[in-house]
Amino acid sequence: MAVTCTTLEQVRENIDRLDRQIVALLAERGSFVSQAAGFKKDSDGVKAPQRVEQVISKVRDLAQTLDANPDVTEQVYRAMIGAFIQQELAEHAALAQPTT
Numbered sequence: 001m002a003v004t005c006t007t008l009e010q011v012r013e014n015i016d017r018l019d020r021q022i023v024a025l026l027a028e029r030g031s032f033v034s035q036a037a038g039f040k041k042d043s044d045g046v047k048a049p050q051r052v053e054q055v056i057s058k059v060r061d062l063a064q065t066l067d068a069n070p071d072v073t074e075q076v077y078r079a080m081i082g083a084f085i086q087q088e089l090a091e092h093a094a095l096a097q098p099t100t
């Protein structure tokens, strides 16, 4: 249950506090996405659309359980995963290059 604020400043302090946690989690999530690139054969494997839909379905269910907005959660996740796919495609392409 979220803290109830009495000023806009308090609201923004709470948002700033959560943003620090979210960015730390993005860094950790991104490091696992980078590791995934090493297990993939080609760019279709990197994109893994079935896995994307599995993640979306899971986070929509989680949103219901945790009292978050499922549509907002899905939109945020689709944008985030899209960006991580771009990161992973670049890393996968770099792995395929000769190292000399």
Ligand SMILES: C=C(O[C@@H]1C=C(C(=O)O)C=C[C@H]1O)C(=O)O
Residues within 6 Å of the ligand: 032, 033, 036, 045, 046, 047, 048, 049, 051, 052, 055, 080, 081, 084, 085, 088
């Ligand atoms: C990390 C993976 O690669 C990509 C990124 C995903 C994600 O950020 O959740 C999911 C599927 C893939 O599009 C994976 O295949 O698990």
